[in-house]
Amino acid sequence: MWEILINSIVMKKLFLMAAVAAVTLCGCGGKSTSVSEDKAASDSTDKILIVYYSQTGATKAVAEEFQRQLGCDIAAIEAVKPYDGDYGATIQRWREEVDNNVKVEIKPLDVNLDDYSSVFIGYPIWGGTYALPMATFLADNAESFKGKKVVTFSTFGSGGVSTSTRDVVAALPDAEVIAGYGVRNARLAKAPEEIAEFLGATDFLDVEIESLPDYSDVTEVTENDVRIFDEACGSYQFPLGTPLKVASRKTPKGTEYRYEVESQAPDSTKSSSIIFVIAPDDGSAPEFTEVVRF
Numbered sequence: 052m053w054e055i056l057i058n059s060i061v062m063k064k065l066f067l068m069a070a071v072a073a074v075t076l077c078g079c080g081g082k083s084t085s086v087s088e089d090k091a092a093s094d095s096t097d098k099i100l101i102v103y104y105s106q107t108g109a110t111k112a113v114a115e116e117f118q119r120q121l122g123c124d125i126a127a128i129e130a131v132k133p134y135d136g137d138y139g140a141t142i143q144r145w146r147e148e149v150d151n152n153v154k155v156e157i158k159p160l161d162v163n164l165d166d167y168s169s170v171f172i173g174y175p176i177w178g179g180t181y182a183l184p185m186a187t188f189l190a191d192n193a194e195s196f197k198g199k200k201v202v203t204f205s206t207f208g209s210g211g212v213s214t215s216t217r218d219v220v221a222a223l224p225d226a227e228v229i230a231g232y233g234v235r236n237a238r239l240a241k242a243p244e245e246i247a248e249f250l251g252a253t254d255f256l257d258v259e260i261e262s263l264p265d266y267s268d269v270t271e272v273t274e275n276d277v278r279i280f281d282e283a284c285g286s287y288q289f290p291l292g293t294p295l296k297v298a299s300r301k302t303p304k305g306t307e308y309r310y311e312v313e314s315q316a317p318d319s320t321k322s323s324s325i326i327f328v329i330a331p332d333d334g335s336a337p338e339f340t341e342v343v344r345f
């Protein structure tokens with residue numbers, strides 16, 4: 052169960068991150084904009100590259116959607132020894148590589164980073180941060196990112212936007228890293244619209260942004276809040292904890308909830324997280340958009 056295995060690694064990283072310069076971080080669940088128009092990027096002097104790694108195709112789909120909307124260059128990172136086993140085999144290999152501090156070998160990329168002023172980097176979340184082939188790419192090219200704008204994007208089972216973006220800030224200290232976009236692999240169909248919103252909010256697309264209201268004050272959960280939480284999170288493959296408090300707001304898509312959740316590991320260690328849930332107005336089932344762990 053990787054969500055528990057990774058906990059100690061993530062906690063160690065969070066301590067390191069405290070020393071890292073702050074970036075504006077927003078999970079996909081915490082978005083505060085909606086988009087009514089989709090136009091091409093207005094600043095043609097800003098040459099953009101997308102570099103991504105994807106093992107099973109989810110991040111590739113998101114990378115290709117970013118490319119479609121931005122009309123920019125794209126390059127895929129490949130491991131010299133591909134992770135071509137099943138999920139269990141990949142978890143086992145990743146675990147061994149992390150434990151042994153292995154730097155995963157990747158194939159050379161046929162791009163010159165010097166040609167670009169902005170680089171979007173995309174990866175699956177592994178153990179709360181970017182996948183190991185992306186770690187190699189960032190370590191090998193850190194100097195080339197000096198002065199560049201870097202935008203992260205990721206796909207995941209439950210979350211990892213903030214933790215991975217903070218790791219990118221630490222890996223690329225001379226770059227200007229801006230808030231990452233992330234999407235659960237179970238919600239890939241929502242990515243095109245959310246990417247347009249994300250790009251609009253970060254000025255890469257010239258779009259009209261409609262401001263959304265702030266969340267309400269935080270209150271103790273009611274029975275109805277718990278029912279919505281259970282509907283959104285109950286079928287996830289791992290338990291996501293007990294909701295204690297909640298705030299909400301109305302958006303054009305429905306009601307967004309921001310739950311404060313407590314979880315207990317098998318060794319009784321307690322941890323807190325924020326879980327974002329959207330309950331669409333069209334009557335479809337509520338779904339969680341991201342778990343933000345601390």
Ligand SMILES: Cc1cc2nc3c(=O)[nH]c(=O)nc-3n(C[C@H](O)[C@H](O)[C@H](O)COP(=O)(O)O)c2cc1C
Nearest residue numbers: 105106107108109110175176177178179208209210
């Ligand atoms: C080794 C490994 C570790 C993972 N760790 C996490 C994790 O910490 N959090 C999470 O939400 N998902 C985790 N996942 C799920 C992947 O992030 C998710 O399946 C992702 O969408 C895969 O992207 P891809 O299809 O581009 O490879 C992990 C998957 C693997 C194989």
